[in-house]
Amino acid sequence: MIVIKVGGGAGVDIDAVCADVSAVVQTGQQVVVVHGTSAAADSLAARMGVPARTIQSPSGYVSRYTDPETLEVYTMAAAGQVNKQLVTKLQSLGVNAVGLSGVDGRLMGARRKDAVRAIDPVTGKQRVVRDDYTGRIEQINGALLRLLLDAGYTPVIAPLALGLECERLNVDGDRAAAMVAGAINADTLVILSNVPGLLAHFPDEASLIRHLGKNEMTRAIDLAGGRMKKKVLAAQEALEVGVPRVVLADSRRPNPIRAALEGEGTVITQ
Amino acid sequence: MIVIKVGGGAGVDIDAVCADVSAVVQTGQQVVVVHGTSAAADSLAARMGVPARTIQSPSGYVSRYTDPETLEVYTMAAAGQVNKQLVTKLQSLGVNAVGLSGVDGRLMGARRKDAVRAIDPVTGKQRVVRDDYTGRIEQINGALLRLLLDAGYTPVIAPLALGLECERLNVDGDRAAAMVAGAINADTLVILSNVPGLLAHFPDEASLIRHLGKNEMTRAIDLAGGRMKKKVLAAQEALEVGVPRVVLADSRRPNPIRAALEGEGTVITQ
Numbered sequence: 001m002i003v004i005k006v007g008g009g010a011g012v013d014i015d016a017v018c019a020d021v022s023a024v025v026q027t028g029q030q031v032v033v034v035h036g037t038s039a040a041a042d043s044l045a046a047r048m049g050v051p052a053r054t055i056q057s058p059s060g061y062v063s064r065y066t067d068p069e070t071l072e073v074y075t076m077a078a079a080g081q082v083n084k085q086l087v088t089k090l091q092s093l094g095v096n097a098v099g100l101s102g103v104d105g106r107l108m109g110a111r112r113k114d115a116v117r118a119i120d121p122v123t124g125k126q127r128v129v130r131d132d133y134t135g136r137i138e139q140i141n142g143a144l145l146r147l148l149l150d151a152g153y154t155p156v157i158a159p160l161a162l163g164l165e166c167e168r169l170n171v172d173g174d175r176a177a178a179m180v181a182g183a184i185n186a187d188t189l190v191i192l193s194n195v196p197g198l199l200a201h202f203p204d205e206a207s208l209i210r211h212l213g214k215n216e217m218t219r220a221i222d223l224a225g226g227r228m229k230k231k232v233l234a235a236q237e238a239l240e241v242g243v244p245r246v247v248l249a250d251s252r253r254p255n256p257i258r259a260a261l262e263g264e265g266t267v268i269t270q
Numbered sequence: 271m272i273v274i275k276v277g278g279g280a281g282v283d284i285d286a287v288c289a290d291v292s293a294v295v296q297t298g299q300q301v302v303v304v305h306g307t308s309a310a311a312d313s314l315a316a317r318m319g320v321p322a323r324t325i326q327s328p329s330g331y332v333s334r335y336t337d338p339e340t341l342e343v344y345t346m347a348a349a350g351q352v353n354k355q356l357v358t359k360l361q362s363l364g365v366n367a368v369g370l371s372g373v374d375g376r377l378m379g380a381r382r383k384d385a386v387r388a389i390d391p392v393t394g395k396q397r398v399v400r401d402d403y404t405g406r407i408e409q410i411n412g413a414l415l416r417l418l419l420d421a422g423y424t425p426v427i428a429p430l431a432l433g434l435e436c437e438r439l440n441v442d443g444d445r446a447a448a449m450v451a452g453a454i455n456a457d458t459l460v461i462l463s464n465v466p467g468l469l470a471h472f473p474d475e476a477s478l479i480r481h482l483g484k485n486e487m488t489r490a491i492d493l494a495g496g497r498m499k500k501k502v503l504a505a506q507e508a509l510e511v512g513v514p515r516v517v518l519a520d521s522r523r524p525n526p527i528r529a530a531l532e533g534e535g536t537v538i539t540q
Contacts, residue, residue: 075354
């Protein structure tokens with residue numbers, strides 16, 4: 001069983017990734033796909049005239065500032081546009097994909113971060129944001145995923161969760177994929193992005209770190225910058241929930257998933 | 271087993287309908303919800319500056335002119351906004367709803383109407399439209415619905431289908447509900463809208479037709495106008511695929527579904 005996180009960035013080659021998902025599914029492996037939404041949500045927000053704002057936490061993680069209006073845009077981009085685009089593409093490649101979000105069947109239950117401390121990008125001071133609908137996943141309905149997998153379907157999950165008060169929440173796709181991988185006892189979590197893995201000296205791709213062990217994760221999180229920081233955090237969380245292997249891998253190459261499964265990228269083990 | 275079609279019009283009281291779905295589910299009945307999208311798709315199209323156009327067929331049916339750009343808007347409104355709004359609301363009422371569209375698990379397979387004959391609204395002449403992504407449902411994956419129902423989930427279906435070339439297609443929600451009801455051998459299909467049922471003299475609500483038999487359907491379709499025409503057609507198609515009872519009922523009253531099941535509205539039987 002494999003969980004594959006497909007990035008939501010602008011440069012991701014969806015056709016190549018889906019073709020490789022299809023190749024892996026055809027070998028008889030059970031696969032769950034979790035996808036991002038960032039580029040689609042940004043572009044829809046721009047088109048609708050909704051400002052796309054980010055929050056930076058004091059510990060340096062950047063996330064989408066998801067006020068109620070942004071949550072609507074995010075829902076449409078995540079569960080509508082990106083999810084159905086992936087499902088349709090996979091169907092055309094012979095994969096019987098079923099798109100879900102975390103609100104469906106309580107697939108992903110999260111706790112809302114209801115008073116987020118954020119760094120004001122202008123003043124650099126900390127301020128408290130109260131209308132942010134972002135959550136941290138606490139529970140996965142693994143039974144629903146197994147029900148679908150055992151019936152031959154390939155779940156494709158949009159990063160939306162159901163909060164404790166049944167509110168919809170934006171959740172990070174990488175960390176969602178980590179929790180999903182733990183819940184279904186996946187052998188491997190592959191996190192695809194537009195770099196070859198964790199780089200010791202970003203952006204020098206020759207400085208790829210080929211292997212990390214559990215006790216090196218804190219240092220790796222410090223080393224990582226930008227979007228990679230959360231991917232390394234997600235990898236650490238995956239190890240914590242029992243996933244034996246995480247691969248941070250490059251989605252820009254042919255057969256990106258099979259290459260990752262063969263060890264191309266940053267391979268992180270217990 | 272009951273299939274409930276919830277209208278996508280602007281006036282639908284989603285809270286009342288969802289509360290009644292919850293009440294019916296709590297009696298132990300298996301329920302499938304199919305929803306419309308019209309108001310949400312219109313409003314999103316307006317916000318995004320995409321013109322909302324309609325096509326009128328020579329036989330008098332009006333549908334959304336779904337060119338590729340409109341299909342993207344329609345997908346986001348149907349599978350994103352409306353579907354997740356309903357699922358979240360039902361979850362908050364204790365119903366373990368799972369949102370799906372027809373592309374998910376090949377739930378609804380359709381044939382694209384690839385050269386639609388349409389009436390030009392200005393000249394009144396017939397013209398052929400070739401870039402319309404609207405389809406007619408030919409196949410339902412009833413096994414996926416039964417899998418979810420038997421595991422205690424309540425499927426909530428957005429009116430999108432998968433075409434023969436794996437393209438996404440806009441399909442009519444009422445007719446989709448009819449096909450779904452047939453595929454899962456539902457006892458009753460309830461089609462909710464903002465009128466009490468089929469009216470002999472629209473808009474005189476006192477002229478409600480309380481009962482129709484199978485052999486009266488052609489006359490009823492001729493009698494119906496506007497959006498009701500397709501609902502009566504959907505009822506006829508439901509009878510044709512073996513559904514024993516269809517109720518065209520009013521969503522504006524308290525307990526709209528239980529009232530419909532007790533015979534309030536236009537009751538149509540084999």
